[in-house]
Amino acid sequence: MTPTSTVHRVAPKGRxxxxxxxxxxxxxxxxxxxRIAPGEYVEQLLVDRAxxxxxxxxxxxxxxxxxxxxxxxxxxxxxxxxxxxxxxxxGQDPGLPAVLVGAGDLELDACEISGxxxxxxxxxxxxxxxxxxxxxxxxxxxxxxxxxxxxxxVVVEDIxxxxxxxxxxxxxxxxxxxxxxxxxxxxxxxGDARAxxxxxxxxxxxxxxxxxxxxxxxxxxxxxxxxxxxEGIRVLGSSPRPADRGSADRESTAGxxxxxxxxxxxxxxxxxxxxxxxxxxxxxxxxxxxxxxxVSADGESRTELVDCQVDRAHxxxxxxxxxxxxxAEGTSVTGSRANGxxxxxxxxxxMAAGDLTDCSFSAVHACDDSRxxxxxxxxxxxxxHGIRATDRAGLTVEGGxxxxxxxxxxxxxxxxxxxxxxxxxxRGRAGITTESTGTxxxxxxxxxxxxxxGISCGTGxxxxxxxxxxxxTGTAGLVIGERATPSVExxxxxxxxxxxxxxxxxxxxxxxxxxxARTGKNSLFVGEKARGTFEDCVFAGAGRDGAAFPAxxxxxxxxxxxxxxxxxxxxxxxxxxxxxxxxxxxCLSRDVKNPSLPTGADQPLAATGSPGTDPQTTARxxxxxxxxxxxxxxxxxxxxAGLDRVKQDVSxxxxxxxxxxxxxxxxxxxxxxxxxxxFTGNPGTGKTTVARLYGxxxxxxGLLERxxxxxxxxxxxVGEYVGHTxxxxxxxxxxxxxxxxxxxxxxxxxxxxxxxxFGQEAIATLLKLxxxxxxxxxxxxxxxxxxxxxxxxxxxxxxxxxxxxxLFEDYGSAELVSIVEHQAAxxxxxxxxxxxxxxTARFDAMPRDRGFGNxxxxxxxxxxxxxxxxxxxxxxxxxxxxxxxxxxPEDIPQTP
Numbered sequence: 042m043t044p045t046s047t048v049h050r051v052a053p054k055g056r057x058x059x060x061x062x063x064x065x066x067x068x069x070x071x072x073x074x075x076r077i078a079p080g081e082y083v084e085q086l087l088v089d090r091a092x093x094x095x096x097x098x099x100x101x102x103x104x105x106x107x108x109x110x111x112x113x114x115x116x117x118x119x120x121x122x123x124x125x126x127x128x129x130x131x132g133q134d135p136g137l138p139a140v141l142v143g144a145g146d147l148e149l150d151a152c153e154i155s156g157x158x159x160x161x162x163x164x165x166x167x168x169x170x171x172x173x174x175x176x177x178x179x180x181x182x183x184x185x186x187x188x189x190x191x192x193x194x195v196v197v198e199d200i201x202x203x204x205x206x207x208x209x210x211x212x213x214x215x216x217x218x219x220x221x222x223x224x225x226x227x228x229x230x231x232g233d234a235r236a237x238x239x240x241x242x243x244x245x246x247x248x249x250x251x252x253x254x255x256x257x258x259x260x261x262x263x264x265x266x267x268x269x270x271x272e273g274i275r276v277l278g279s280s281p282r283p284a285d286r287g288s289a290d291r292e293s294t295a296g297x298x299x300x301x302x303x304x305x306x307x308x309x310x311x312x313x314x315x316x317x318x319x320x321x322x323x324x325x326x327x328x329x330x331x332x333x334x335x336v337s338a339d340g341e342s343r344t345e346l347v348d349c350q351v352d353r354a355h356x357x358x359x360x361x362x363x364x365x366x367x368x369a370e371g372t373s374v375t376g377s378r379a380n381g382x383x384x385x386x387x388x389x390x391x392m393a394a395g396d397l398t399d400c401s402f403s404a405v406h407a408c409d410d411s412r413x414x415x416x417x418x419x420x421x422x423x424x425x426h427g428i429r430a431t432d433r434a435g436l437t438v439e440g441g442x443x444x445x446x447x448x449x450x451x452x453x454x455x456x457x458x459x460x461x462x463x464x465x466x467x468r469g470r471a472g473i474t475t476e477s478t479g480t481x482x483x484x485x486x487x488x489x490x491x492x493x494x495g496i497s498c499g500t501g502x503x504x505x506x507x508x509x510x511x512x513x514t515g516t517a518g519l520v521i522g523e524r525a526t527p528s529v530e531x532x533x534x535x536x537x538x539x540x541x542x543x544x545x546x547x548x549x550x551x552x553x554x555x556x557x558a559r560t561g562k563n564s565l566f567v568g569e570k571a572r573g574t575f576e577d578c579v580f581a582g583a584g585r586d587g588a589a590f591p592a593x594x595x596x597x598x599x600x601x602x603x604x605x606x607x608x609x610x611x612x613x614x615x616x617x618x619x620x621x622x623x624x625x626x627x628c629l630s631r632d633v634k635n636p637s638l639p640t641g642a643d644q645p646l647a648a649t650g651s652p653g654t655d656p657q658t659t660a661r662x663x664x665x666x667x668x669x670x671x672x673x674x675x676x677x678x679x680x681x682a683g684l685d686r687v688k689q690d691v692s693x694x695x696x697x698x699x700x701x702x703x704x705x706x707x708x709x710x711x712x713x714x715x716x717x718x719x720f721t722g723n724p725g726t727g728k729t730t731v732a733r734l735y736g737x738x739x740x741x742x743g744l745l746e747r748x749x750x751x752x753x754x755x756x757x758x759v760g761e762y763v764g765h766t767x768x769x770x771x772x773x774x775x776x777x778x779x780x781x782x783x784x785x786x787x788x789x790x791x792x793x794x795x796x797x798x799f800g801q802e803a804i805a806t807l808l809k810l811x812x813x814x815x816x817x818x819x820x821x822x823x824x825x826x827x828x829x830x831x832x833x834x835x836x837x838x839x840x841x842x843x844x845x846x847x848l849f850e851d852y853g854s855a856e857l858v859s860i861v862e863h864q865a866a867x868x869x870x871x872x873x874x875x876x877x878x879x880x881t882a883r884f885d886a887m888p889r890d891r892g893f894g895n896x897x898x899x900x901x902x903x904x905x906x907x908x909x910x911x912x913x914x915x916x917x918x919x920x921x922x923x924x925x926x927x928x929x930p931e932d933i934p935q936t937p
Contacts, residue, residue, distance in 0.1 A: 045072070046072045046073050046074055047069070047070065047073045047074070048073070048074045048075075048076060049065040049068055049069050049073060049074070049075045049076070050065070050075075050076050050077075050078070050097065051064075051065045051075060051076070051077040051078060051082075052077075052078035052080075052097070053078070053080055055078075058078070061082065061084055062075065062077060062082055062084055062086055062094065062106065063084050063085075063086055063087070065077075066086070066087075066088055066089075066090065066092060069090060069092045070090065071090050071091040071092070071120075071122065072091055072092075072122075073090075073092050073093075074092070074093045074095070075092055075093065075094045075095075076095060076096070076097045077094065077095070077096055077097055077104045077128070078096075078097045078098075078104075079096065079097070079098065079100060079103035079104055080103075080104065080105070081105045081106075081107060082104070082105070082106050082107070083107045083108075083109050084106060084107075084109055084115070085108065085109040085110060085113050085114075085115070085117075086106065086115065086116050086117070087117045087119065088116065088117070088118050088119070088120060088123050089119045089120045090120050090123075091120055091121055091122030091123060091145075092123060092124075093123075093124045093126065094124070094125045094126065094128060095125075095126040095127055095128070096126075096127045096128065099127065100127070101127040101151050102127065102128070102129045102152075102153055103127075104127070104128045104129065105128070105129040105131065106128055106129065106130050106131070107131045107133075108131065108132045108133045108134075108139065108156070108157075110133065111133035111134045111137075112134065112137070114132060114137065114138045114139055114140060114141040114157065115130050115131060115132050115133075115139050115140065115156075115157070116130055116139070116140045116141070117140075117141045117142075117143065118140075118141070118142045118143070118144075118145055118146075118147040118165070119143055119144045119145055120144070120145040121145040121146050122145070122146065123145060123146065123147045123148070124147075124148040124150065125147070125148070125149050125150070125152055126149075126150040126151060126152070127150070127151045127152065128152050129152065129153040129154075129155075130152060130153070130154045130155075131154075131155050131156045131157075132154075132155070132156035132157025133156060133157075134156070134157060135156055135157055135176055135177050135178035135201065136157075136178040136179055137157050137158075138157055138158050138159070138160040138183075139154050139155070139156055139157025139158060139159065139177070140154055140157070140158075140159040140160070141160050141161075141162075142160070142161040142162070142165040142166075142167055142186075143162055143163055143165060144163055144164070144165055145165055145166075146165055146166035146167065146168070146188065147161070147165070147166075147167055147168070148168040148169075148170070149167075149168065149169045149170070149172050150170045150171060150172070151170070151171045151172065152169075152172045152173075153172070153173045153174075153175075154172065154173070154174045154175075154177075155174070155175050155176040155177070156176050156177070157176075157177055157178075158174070158177040158178075158179065158180050158181055158182060158183055159174060159181070159182045159183070160180075160182075160183040160184075160185065161183070161184050161185065161186045161188070161190060161211075162185050162186055163186060163187070163188075164186060164187045164188050165186050165188050166186070166188035166189045166190065167182075167184060167186070167188075167189075167190045167191070168190070168191040168192075168193075169182070169191070169192045169193070169195045170191075170192075170193045170194060170195075171193070171194045171195075172194075172195050172196070173195070173196045173197075173198070174195065174196070174197050174198075174200075175196075175197070175198050175199045175200070176199055176200075177200050177201070177202070178200070178201040178202050179201070179202040179203070180200070180202050180203045180204070180205070180206045180225075180229075181197040181200045181202075181203070181204050181205060181220075181223070182195075182197065182204070182205045182206070183205075183206045183208070184205075184206065184207045184208065184209075184211045184213055184234075185206070185208045185209045185211070186209055186210075186211045187209060187210045187211065188211065188212075189211065189212045189213065189214075190207065190211055190212070190213040190214070191213070191214050191215075192205070192213070192214070192215040192216070192218050193215075193216045193217065194216070194217045194218075195215070195217075195218050195219070196219045196221075197218070197219065197220045197221070197223065198219075198220070198221045198222050198223070199222050199223075200222070200223040200224065200225070201223075201224050202223065202224060202225045203223065203225035203226050203227075203228075203229050203252075204220035204223045204225070204226070204227045204228055204243070204246065205218070205220065205227070205228045205229070206228075206229045206231070207228070207229070207230045207231075207234045207236045207257075208229075208230075208231050208232045208234055209232045209233070209234060210232065210233045210234060211232075211234045211235070211236075212234070212235045212236075213230075213234065213235070213236045213237070214236070214237045214238075214239070215228075215236070215237070215238045215239070215241055216238075216239045216240060216241075217239070217240045217241065218238065218241040218242070219241070219242045219243075219244075220241075220242070220243045220244070220246065221242075221243075221244040221245055222244075222245055223245075223246050223247065224246075224247035224248075225246065225247055225248050226246055226247075226248045226249040226250070226251070226252040226271075226275075227243035227246040227249070227250045227251060227266065227269075228241075228243065228250070228251050228252070229251075229252040229253075229254070230251075230252070230253045230254070230257040230258075230259050231252075231253070231254040231255045231257050232254075232255050232256070232257060233255070233256050233257065234257045234258075235257070235258045235259075236257070236258070236259050236260070237259075237260045237261075237262070238251075238259070238260070238261040238262065238264050239262045239263060239264070240262070240263050240264065241261070241264040241265075242264070242265050243264070243265070243266045243267070243269075244265075244266075244267050244268050245267075245268045245269070245270075246269050246270065246271070247270045247271075248269070248270060248271040248272075249269060249271045249272045249273070249274065249275040250266030250267075250269045250272070250273045250274055250305070250308070251266060251273070251274040251275070252274075252275050252277070253274075253275070253276045253277065253278075253298050253319070254277045254278055255277075255278055256278065258297055258298065259298045259299070260298075260299045260301075261274075261298075261299070261300045261301070261303050262301045262302060262303070263301070263302045263303065264300075264303045264304075265303065265304045265305075265306070266303070266304070266305045266306070266308075267304070267305070267306040267307050267308075268306070268307050268308075269307075269308045269309050270309040271308075271309050271310055272308060272309075272310050272311045272312070272313070272314040272333075273305035273306075273308040273311070273312045273313060273328065273331065274298075274300065274305060274312070274313045274314070275311070275313075275314045276298050276313075276314070276315045276316070276317075276319035276320075276321050276342070277316055277317050277319065278316075278317035278318045278319055297319075297320035297321065297322065298315075298319065298320065298321040298322070299321075299322045299324070300313070300321070300322070300323045300324070300326050301323075301324040301325060301326070302324065302325045302326065303323070303326045303327075304326070304327045304328075304329070305326070305327070305328045305329070305331070306328075306329050306330055307329070307330045307331070308328075308330075308331040308332060308333070309332050309333075310331070310332055310333035311331060311333040311334050311335075311336070311337045311356075312328035312329075312331040312333075312334070312335045312336060312351070312354065313328065313335070313336045313337070313344075314334075314336075314337045314339075315336075315337065315338045315339065315342040315343075315344045315365070316338075316339040316340040316342055316363075317339075317340045317341070317342060318340065318341050318342060319338075319340070319342040319343070319344070320342065320343045320344075321342070321343070321344045321345070322344075322345045322346075322347070323336070323344075323345070323346045323347065323349050324347050324348065324349075325347070325348045325349065325764065326346070326349045326350075327349065327350045327352070328349070328350070328351045328352070328354070329350075329351075329352040329353055330352070330353050330354075330355075331353075331354050331355060331356070332355045332356075333354070333355060333356040334354055334356040334357045334358070334359070334360040334379075334383075335351035335352075335354040335356075335357070335358045335359060335374065335377070336351065336358070336359050336360070336367075337359075337360040337361075337362070338360065338361045338362070338363075338365035338366070338367045338388070339361075339362045339363045339365055340363045340364065340365060341363065341364050341365065342363075342365045342366070343365070343366045344361075344365065344366070344367045344368070345367075345368040345369070345370075346359075346367075346368070346369040346370070346372045347369075347370050347371060347372070347765075348370070348371040348372065348765065348768055349369070349371075349372040349373075350372070350373050350375070351372070351373070351374045351375070351377070352374075352375045352376055353375070353376040353377070353378075354374075354376075354377045354378065354379075355378045355379075356377070356378065356379050357377055357379040357380040357381065357382065357383040357402075357406075358374030358375075358377040358380070358381045358382060358397070358400070359372075359374060359381070359382045359383070359390075359392075360380075360382075360383045360384075360385075361382075361383070361384045361385070361388035361389070361390050361411065362385050362386050362388055363386050363387065363388060364386070364387045364388065364389075365388045365389075366388070366389045366390075367384075367388065367389070367390045367391075368390070368391045368392075369390075369391070369392040369393070369395055370392075370393045370394060370395070371393070371394045371395065371768060371769065371772060372392070372395050372396075373395065373396035373397075373398070374395070374396070374397045374398070374400070374404075375396070375397075375398050375399055376398075376399045376400075377399075377400045377401065377402075378401045379400070379401060379402045380400060380402045380403055380404065380405065380406045381397035381398075381400040381403075381404040381405060381420070381423070382397060382404065382405045382406070382413070383406050383408075384405075384406070384407045384408070384411035384412075384413050384434070385407075385408050385409045385411055386409050386410065386411065387409070387410045387411065388411045388412075389411070389412045389413075390407075390411065390412070390413045390414070391414045391416075392413075392414070392415050392416070392418055393415075393416040393417060393418070394416070394417045394418065394769070394772045394773075394776075395415075395418045395419070396418070396419045396420075396421075397418065397419070397420045397421075397423070398419075398420070398421045398422050398423075399421075399422045399423070400423045400424065400425075401424050401425075402423075402424065402425050403423060403425040403426040403427070403428065403429045403448075403452075404420040404423040404426070404427050404428065404443075404446075405420065405427070405428040405429065406426075406429050406431075407428075407429070407430045407431070407434035407435075407436055407457070408430075408431050408432045408434055409432050409433065409434065410432070410433050410434065411434045411435070412434070412435040412437075413430070413434065413435070413436050413437070414436075414437040414438075414439075415428070415436075415437070415438045415439070415441055416438075416439045416440060416441070417439065417440040417441050417772075417773075417776055418438075418440075418441040419441060419442050419443075419444075420441070420442070420443040420444070420446075421442075421443070421444045421445055422444070422445045422446075423445075423446050423447060424447045425446070425447055425448045426446060426448045426449050426450070426451070426452045427443035427446040427449070427450045427451060427466070427469070428443070428450070428451045428452070429449075429451075429452040429453075429454075430452070430453045430454075430457035430458075430459055430477070431452075431453075431454050431455045431457050432455050432456065432457060433455070433456050433457065433458075433479070434457045434458075435457070435458045435459075436453065436457065436458065436459040436460070436461070437459075437460050437461075438451075438459070438460070438461040438462070438464050439462055439463060440462070440463040440464065440751075440776070441463075441464050441465070442464075442465045442466075442467065442776075443464070443465070443466045443467065443469070444466075444467040444468055444469070445467070445468050445469055446468075446469035446470065447469070447470065448469070448470050448471065449469065449470060449471040449472070449473070449474045450466035450467075450469050450471065450472050450473055450488070450491070451464070451466065451472075451473040451474070451475075452474050452476075453473075453474070453475040453476065453477045453479075453481055454474075454475075454476040454477050454499070455476075455477055455478075455479075456477060456478050456479045457477045457479050458477070458479035458480045458481065459475070459477070459479075459480075459481045459482070459483075460480075460481075460482045460484075461473075461482070461483050461484070461486055462483075462484040462485055462486070463484070463485045463486065464483075464486045464487070465486070465487040465488075465489070465749075466486070466487065466488045466489070466491070467489045467490055468489070468490040468491065468492075469490075469491055469492065470491065470492045470493055471491050471492070471493045471494055471495075471497065472488030472491040472494065472495040472496055472497075472511065472514070473486065473488060473495070473496045473497070474494075474496075474497040474499065475496075475497070475498055475499060475502055475504045476497075476499030476500070476502060476522075477499075477502060478501070478502065481502070481503075481504035481505070482504070482505045482507075483496070483504065483505070483506045483507070483509055484506075484507045484508060484509070485507070485508045485509065486506075486509045486510075487509070487510045487511075487512075488509070488510070488511045488512070488514070489511075489512050489513050490512075490513045490514070491513075491514045491515060492514075492515040492516075493514070493515055493516045493517075494514060494516055494517045494518070494519070494520045494543075495511035495512075495514040495517070495518045495519060495534070495537070496509065496511060496518075496519050496520070497519075497520040497522065498519075498520065498521045498522055498525045498527045498550075499522045499525065500522045500523045500524055500525060500545075501522075501523070501524045501525060502522065502525045502526075502527065503525070503526050503527060503528075504527045504528075505527065505528045506519075506527060506528070506529045506530070506532055507530050507531055507532070508530070508531040508532065509531075509532045509533075510532065510533045510535075511532070511533070511534045511535070511537070512533075512534075512535040512536050513535070513536045513537075514536075514537045514538065514539075515538050515539075516537070516538060516539040517537055517539045517540050517541070517542075517543045518534030518535075518537040518539075518540070518541040518542060518557065518560070519532070519534055519541070519542050519543070520543045520545070521542075521543065521544045521545055521548045521550050522545045522548065523545040523546045523547055523548060523568075524545075524546075524547045524548060524549075525545065525548045525549075525550065526548070526549045526550060526551075527550050527551070528550070528551045529550060529551070529552045529553070529555055530552075530553045530554055530555070531553070531554045531555070532555045532556075533555070533556045533557075533558070534555070534556070534557045534558070534560070535556075535557075535558045535559055536558075536559050536560075536585075537559075537560045537561060537562075538561040539560070539561055539562050540560060540561075540562040540563040540564070540565070540566040540590075540594075541557035541558075541560040541563070541564045541565065541580075541583075542555070542557050542564065542565045542566070543566045543568070544565070544566065544567045544568055544571045544573060544599075544601070545568045545571065546568040546569045546570055546571060546596075547568075547569075547570045547571060547572075548568065548571045548572075548573065549571070549572040549573045550573040550574075551573065551574055552573065552574065552575045552576070552578060553574075553575075553576045553577060553578070554576070554577045554578065555575070555578045555579075556578070556579045556581070557578070557579070557580050557581070558579070558581040558582050559581070559582040559585045560582065560583050560584070560585060560590075561584070561585060561590075562583070562584065562590045563583055563590050563591060563592065563593065563594045564580035564581070564582075564583040564592040564593065564608070564611075565578075565580055565592065565593045565594070566594045566596075567593075567594065567595045567596060567599040567601050567621075567623075568596050568599065569596045569597050569598050569599065570597075570598035570599065570600075571596070571598075571599045571600075571601065572599070572600050572601060572602075573601050573602070574601070574602045574603075574604070575601060575602070575603045575604070575606055576603075576604045576605055576606070577604070577605045577606065578603070578605075578606045578607075579606070579607045579609070580592045580593060580606065580607070580608045580609075580611075580614075581607075581608075581609045581610045581611070582609075582610045582611060583611040583612075584611060584612060589612055589613070590611075590612075590613075591611070591612070591613040591614060591615060591616035592608045592611045592613070592614050592615070592633075593608065593614060593615045593616070593623075594616050594618075595615070595616070595617050595618065595621040595623050596618050596621065597618045597619055597620040597621060598620050598621065598622075599618075599621045599622070599623065600621070600622040600623060600624070601623050601624070602623070602624040602626065603623065603624065603625050603626065603628050604626040604627055604628070605626070605627045605628065606625075606628045607628070607629060607630075607631060608628070608629075608630045608631070608633060608636075608638060609630065609631040609632050609633065610631075610632050610633075611632075611633055611634075612633070612634050612635060613633065613634070613635045613636075613637075614630040614633045614635075614636050614637055614638050615637045615638060625638060670741060671695065671699075671738065671741050671742065674734060674737055674738050674741060675691075675692065675695065675738075677734060678691060678692075678731070678734050681727055681730065681731075682727075682852065682856045682857075682859050682860050682863070682896070683726075683727075683850070683852045683853065683856035684726070684727055684731070684849065684850075686847075686848060686850060687727075687731060687847050687848070687849055690847050691731065691734075691735065691738070691847075694735075695738055695742070698716075698738075698739065698742045698744055699742060701744070702742050702743050702744060715842055715843070715844055715845065716739070716744070716819045717811070717819060717820045717821065717822075717842050717843050717845075718735070718819075718821045718822075718843070718845055718846070718847060719821075719822055719823070719829055719833060719843045719845065719846040719847070720732065720821055720822070720823040720824075720846075720847050720849060721823070721824065721825065721826040721829045721830075721846055721847070721848050721849065722823075722825075722826065722848060722849030722850065722851075723825070723849075723851055723895060724895065724897065725852075725895030725896040725897035725898060725899075726849035726850070726851065726852065726895045726896065727849060727895075727896060728785075728823045728849055729750075729752065729783060729785075729823075731847075731849075732750055732781055732783045732821050732823075733750045733781070735781060735819070735821070736748040736749060736750050736780050736781035736819065739781075739819060740780075744816075745779055745780060745781075745817075745819065746778075746779035746780075746817075747779040747780045748779070748780050748781070749777075749779070749780035749781070750780060750781045750783055751773065751776050751777035751780060751781070751782050751783065752783045752785065753773050753782060753783065753784050753785075754784065754785050754786055754789070755786065755789040755790055755800065755803075757769070757773050758770045758773060758784070758790070758803040758807070759790065759799050759800050759802075759803050760799055765799070766799040766802040766803050766806065767802065767806050769803075770802075770803045770806040770807055770810070771806060771810065774806075774807065774810045774814075774818065777818050778814065778817050778818055779817060779818070780818070780819075781818070781819045781820075781821060782818055782819070782820045782821070783821045783823065784820065784821070784822045784823065785823050785824065786823070786824045787822035787823060787824055787829065787832055788824050788825070788828035788829055788831065788832035789824075790803055790804055790832070791804070791831075791832055791835045791836075804836055804838075804839065805838075807820070808836075808838040808839070808842070811842060820842075820843075822843060826848070829846075851895055852895045852896060852899070854881050854884035854885050855881070857880075857884045857895070857896075857898070857899045858877060858880045858881055858884065858899075860896055860899040860900065860903075861880055861899050861900075861902065861903045861906075862877075864899070864900055864903040865903065865928060868907070869926065870907065870926055870927070870928055871926050871927050871928065872927075872928050873927055873928065873929045873930070875929070875930050876928055876929050876930050876932070876933065878930075879930035879933050880902075880933060883902070883933055883935070884899075902933070902934070905934050906928050906932040906933055906934070907928070907932075909931075909932045909933075909934065910927075910928055910929070910932040913929075913931065913932065
C-alpha cells in the first residue's frame, strides 16, 4: 500500500463501510486496499482495477466469497495488479472457472478455491502462493495464456480431471506444488507452453503424473511422481532441446523435457514414456516399482539418461521402439521383471558405463532392425542371456563385463550383426554363442568360468575371432559348429574341463597363432569330414588330470592342414580315426611320451596322412607363441623398438616386485612401495603398450588379479555439473579393479581453473579410491614431461603416490626404420635395400617437435608407402610376385 492509497472497508453492517465487496471495488482506485470483515459474501465480483483484497482481521479464510449464480465465476479479473489475500472463493459449477483472469494479472495469496477451477486466458498473468484448489472438474488450474504463471506452495486435490494445465504460449513456474487425488493427469503442459517445476509432488493421479504434448517444454527439478494409474511421465511430443547437449547449463528450459533429480515411483504403466517427436533428458533420476517399463521411447523420439536408476520395473527397464533414439550414460537397471534393455523396430540405443543386474529375461535384447551400442557396461545375475541380438539387429560392444547369466553371456542369432571388443564374460551357462548368418567380429574378449562352452560358432556361421582368451570352461573352450567357416587368430584357450578347440563335422575354420593349454580332454578335436587350416598354433597339456587323451584327435574323413604347430606336455600328440587325412607341415612335438610327430631331434616329419608313415625331411624347430610368464613378458618388452631406458627401469621394478611377493609368501610384511607410475614423453613412444605389459607382468608376479588395462582421459573422469564427477571417476576406477588404470594427458585435470571445472574433484576422488583399494589397482598417469612435473607437484597426495617416473625418449631414425620393417613383415611386404637407406634419410629430415608422432608416424608412413606402391604397380604391364611384395625408395612420400 502506498502513502496515497485509500483503505476501503466491507462489512454486513456498520458506519463507513461498504455492504458488498463489489461496491468497494467500484469506489476504489488503482493501488487502494479493500479490507473485508469476516463472513460469507454471495456476489458476482468483477475486479477491473489494481486493488488489494484481504480480511479485516488478517484471519485466513474468515472471509468466504460465494458465486451468486451457477453459470458465472465467483471472481473475474480484468485489470493488472490485482491481489487477493486470505479469502475463500467458492464457485457453483465445478466444470466452470471459479476464478477467471481474462486480462491483466492476478495474485492469489493464502486463498482457498473450490467448486470450480482457476483459469487465466488471453495475455494475462497468474500467481498463486500458499493456496489450495479443490472440488473442481476438468482441471484445477488452467493457464491458457501468452503471459506468465507462478504457483508456489499450492495444493491441488480432489479434482475430477487434470490437476494443472499449462497451455498456449504460457511461461509457468511451480515450486513445492502438491497434486493429489485427481482423476486425470497431475500436470499437463501442451501447445507451445514452457513450464518449470521445482520440488513438486504428484500423488495418485488417474492418468499420467506429468503429461507433455505438442511443442511444449518442461523442466522438472527435484520432483516426485508416485502411485499413478497411467505413466509416471508421458511425453507425446516436445520441441527439441539445443543441439549442444554437452552444455554446462543442462537445466535449461530452451526446449524439450528435462527431468533432474526426480523420483518416479509405483506407476500404473511406464515410468517415463516418450513418443512422437518427444525430446527428453533425465539427470540423476530414480524410477522404481513401475507396472510397465521404466523408460520407453517410441516413434521418432529422442531420450537421454545420465546417472539414473531404474529399479524393479515390472516390464523392461529401458525400451526403445519405432525409430526412437535412446542414450544412457552411467545409468543402472536393477530387478526388471523382463529385459533390462529392449531395442526393437528401427530404434537406436547407446549405453555407456551402465549396470544391468537381476533381470528376469535377457539383460539386453536387440531385435528387428535396431542398433545397440554398449560401452564399458556391466551386466550381472540375469535369468537368461546377458546380451541377445537377433533378427537383423546390429550390436556393438566396447569393453564391459558380463557375469553369472542363467543362459549365455552373449547370444547372437538369426541375421544379427555384432562387433565386440574388450568384453569380459565370467561364469554363466555359456560364454559367447554366435549362430547368426550376419557379420560377427570378436576382438580381445575374455570368457572365464562358463559351465559349458566358452565361445561357440553355430552351424554355417562365419565369425571372426581375434586375440580372445577363454579359460576355466566346464566343457569345451572354443566350439566351431557344423559347416562353420570362422577365422580365429591370436586366441588362447586354457583350463577347459573338456576339449579346448572342437571343430564340428564339415567345418572349415582358418585358425592362426592359437594356444590351447591344460585341457581335460583333447587340445584339438576335429569332427567328421571337417577341414580347415591351423597355422603356428600351440597345443599343450592335453588330458591334464591324467586321462589318456591325445592332444590332436581327427575323426573319420577329417582333413585339416596344420602348419608350424607345436604339441607339448602330453601323453600322446595325435590320434586318427580310420579315413582321417590330416596334413602336417613343419609341425613337431615336445615333451610328449608317445609322439607321432617329429620331436626336433633326429626324427622324421610324418607325411601327409597318418603320422609315422612315408617319412620326409626333418622339420625346422619352432618355439611356442609367448605365454603370460615373467620371462616371456620381459622378452616381449625387450622386443619393442627403442625404449632402452624404460626397459631397464621396468626390469628393475620386476625384480623389486618379485622380492615383495616372496616376502608376502613367507608371511613377512612387504616394504613400503608405490606401484603407481608416471610415464612422460611425446606421443607415439609406446607408453600405452608398456602400460599394458606392466599390468600383465604384475598379474604374472601375483600382485594383480587380472592385469588388464583401462584407458581413460579427462572426459572419462570429469563431469559436467555438480555431483557428476565423483560417480564418473568411481565407475572408471571400479572397471580397472584388478588391473591398470592408464590416464593419458593427466595434467588436463588441473589445467582448467574456475568454478565450473571439476578436475580437482576427480583427483580427490581418485586419491581416496587409491587409498581404499591400494592393492587392487595400479594407476599410471602419462603426458608431456614438463606438464606432468607440474601436475604431480599440484597436489601433495599426488606427489606422495606418484614418486617414480619413467621417461619415454623419442625414437631415433634407426628405431623408426625397424618399426617400418616390422610392419612390412606383418603385412607380407619386403623393403628393398636402397629403401632402407631412403627411409633413414626421410626420418632424419623430419622435425622432432611436440607434434612428432614417433611410432605412430612410422606406421602412418608405412601405410602411405603401401598406397603409393599399389598405384605404381598398377601401371606396370607385367606384374610379378616380387613387384607386389617389394617396397622401393620411390614409394616413400617426401612431404609430411
